[in-house]
Amino acid sequence: xxxxxxxxxxxxxxxxxxxxxxxxxxxxxxxxxxxxxxxxxxxxxxxxxxxxxxxxxxxxxxxxxxxxxxxxxxxxxxxxxxxxxxxxxxxxxxxxxxxxxxxxxxxxxxxxxxxxxxxxxxxxxxxxxxxxxxxxxxxxxxxxxxxxxxxxxxxxxxxxxxxxxxxxxxxxxxxxxxxxxxxxxxxxxxxxxxxxxxxxxxxxx
Amino acid sequence: xxxxxxxxxxxxxxxxxxxxxxxxxxxxxxxxxxxxxxxxxxxxxxxxxxxxxxxxxxxxxxxxxxxxxxxxxxxxxxxxxxxxxxxxxxxxxxxxxxxxxxxxxxxxxxxxxxxxxxxxxxxxxxxxxxxxxxxxxxxxxxxxxxxxxxxxxxxxxxxxxxxxxxxxxxxxxxxxxxxxxxxxxxxxxxxxxxxxxxxxxxxxx
DNA sequence: CAAGAGTTTGACCAAATGGTCAGGATCACG
DNA sequence: CGTGATCCTGACCATTTGGTCAAACTCTTG
Numbered sequence: 001x002x003x004x005x006x007x008x009x010x011x012x013x014x015x016x017x018x019x020x021x022x023x024x025x026x027x028x029x030x031x032x033x034x035x036x037x038x039x040x041x042x043x044x045x046x047x048x049x050x051x052x053x054x055x056x057x058x059x060x061x062x063x064x065x066x067x068x069x070x071x072x073x074x075x076x077x078x079x080x081x082x083x084x085x086x087x088x089x090x091x092x093x094x095x096x097x098x099x100x101x102x103x104x105x106x107x108x109x110x111x112x113x114x115x116x117x118x119x120x121x122x123x124x125x126x127x128x129x130x131x132x133x134x135x136x137x138x139x140x141x142x143x144x145x146x147x148x149x150x151x152x153x154x155x156x157x158x159x160x161x162x163x164x165x166x167x168x169x170x171x172x173x174x175x176x177x178x179x180x181x182x183x184x185x186x187x188x189x190x191x192x193x194x195x196x197x198x199x200x201x202x203x204x205x
Numbered sequence: 206x207x208x209x210x211x212x213x214x215x216x217x218x219x220x221x222x223x224x225x226x227x228x229x230x231x232x233x234x235x236x237x238x239x240x241x242x243x244x245x246x247x248x249x250x251x252x253x254x255x256x257x258x259x260x261x262x263x264x265x266x267x268x269x270x271x272x273x274x275x276x277x278x279x280x281x282x283x284x285x286x287x288x289x290x291x292x293x294x295x296x297x298x299x300x301x302x303x304x305x306x307x308x309x310x311x312x313x314x315x316x317x318x319x320x321x322x323x324x325x326x327x328x329x330x331x332x333x334x335x336x337x338x339x340x341x342x343x344x345x346x347x348x349x350x351x352x353x354x355x356x357x358x359x360x361x362x363x364x365x366x367x368x369x370x371x372x373x374x375x376x377x378x379x380x381x382x383x384x385x386x387x388x389x390x391x392x393x394x395x396x397x398x399x400x401x402x403x404x405x406x407x408x409x410x
Numbered sequence: 411c412a413a414g415a416g417t418t419t420g421a422c423c424a425a426a427t428g429g430t431c432a433g434g435a436t437c438a439c440g
Numbered sequence: 441c442g443t444g445a446t447c448c449t450g451a452c453c454a455t456t457t458g459g460t461c462a463a464a465c466t467c468t469t470g
Binding site for chain 2: 032114126129160162163
């Protein structure tokens with residue numbers, strides 16, 4: 001639960017490098033697929049040195065996931081009850097898509113964890129995450145009731161937004177294999193498509 | 206490439222049991238997370254016996270993925286140029302959702318593979334899969350041009366359908382954690398939501 | 411039922427892997 | 441500059457894991 005904050009500069013810097021290397025490894029090969037040797041090499045440290053900063057491989061994994069959860073849900077928290085419903089949701093979609101483009105490793109780390117049954121974060125999902133989602137679902141339901149948003153199941157709307165946006169990070173290999181783009185240009189097309197999809201589906205009338 | 210077909214009844218039965226156990230293991234824990242001992246125990250066979258039927262762990266993985274690819278893309282192949290465009294696409298969505306409900310292990314196996322960079326199936330993705338998708342994208346683009354479908358980027362439409370439907374298999378742990386359903390009832394709600402989402406977004410006018 | 415093909419297994423192995431530890435190097439600071 | 445705290449490492453260890461193999465068992469069929 002409580003993190004003892006790093007004290008020295010060396011600690012700050014080395015913990016950062018370790019977590020960065022570990023994020024590379026875990027997101028690309030899953031928890032079991034990543035090895036300490038590999039992480040150590042990428043971080044430029046020796047294996048025992050890794051274990052000087054983190055008591056175990058699992059501790060690195062947990063540290064990464066906890067750090068992730070914080071920022072990951074930020075776009076959802078920003079859903080503003082005062083704004084225009086359709087604009088708010090479209091804005092959420094686009095912010096989430098930005099996250100997928102800018103933090104694909106974090107997205108894949110999360111995906112790996114959930115696909116394998118969420119062994120380390122089920123409590124978080126059924127706790128704070130569920131609370132937040134239920135809260136925003138109520139907001140969306142209110143918008144629907146007021147007629148400013150097409151009536152939809154709010155939970156499944158949120159699921160669909162997660163799915164469509166994270167898809168570009170998690171299934172990047174497939175997307176690139178099919179589109180064969182030289183760069184990240186396809187994110188622009190995805191932006192246009194998703195905005196249109198949700199705007200048309202959610203605008204009443 | 207070429208499979209030597211099993212000859213005896215024992216071979217047929219044991220290969221089936223091994224692949225079933227391997228699918229359980231690989232889909233739940235990824236390729237590296239699954240162990241031969243675990244698969245052997247689940248299949249009710251000894252570890253050396255496993256390796257009598259398959260030359261290596263990887264051979265099991267490849268056999269599973271190849272078997273999967275075949276049926277996985279069937280719904281997309283069924284997109285009928287003669288049908289009503291919106292109905293065809295909605296039908297595709299619902300068929301894909303049925304697959305996610307009925308074959309979640311296969312979906313997760315595929316997800317694990319892609320998230321980790323599709324090391325074993327990139328050729329298939331850039332080959333036959335891309336060909337099929339490009340073909341159907343052309344069909345959808347034609348529907349759009351004829352005015353019977355809202356103009357959309359066909360590739361991203363297909364991606365969004367994959368994402369929203371497979372989400373219910375791949376992120377099952379998260380969906381259940383948030384909805385806390387006692388059974389598979391949420392698939393009914395997903396059905397209603399997705400049909401509405403795509404029908405509203407794609408119907409012209 | 412004899413015999414060869416097909417099937418199964420216990421014992422074993424090499425490599426990989428997460429982790430430990432005693433001691434040495436380096437740094438911060440009085 | 442001395443000294444205690446912090447940082448780092450080579451050597452080592454136990455376990456796990458994918459895979460091998462010779463021998464034994466069982467099934468089929470002439």
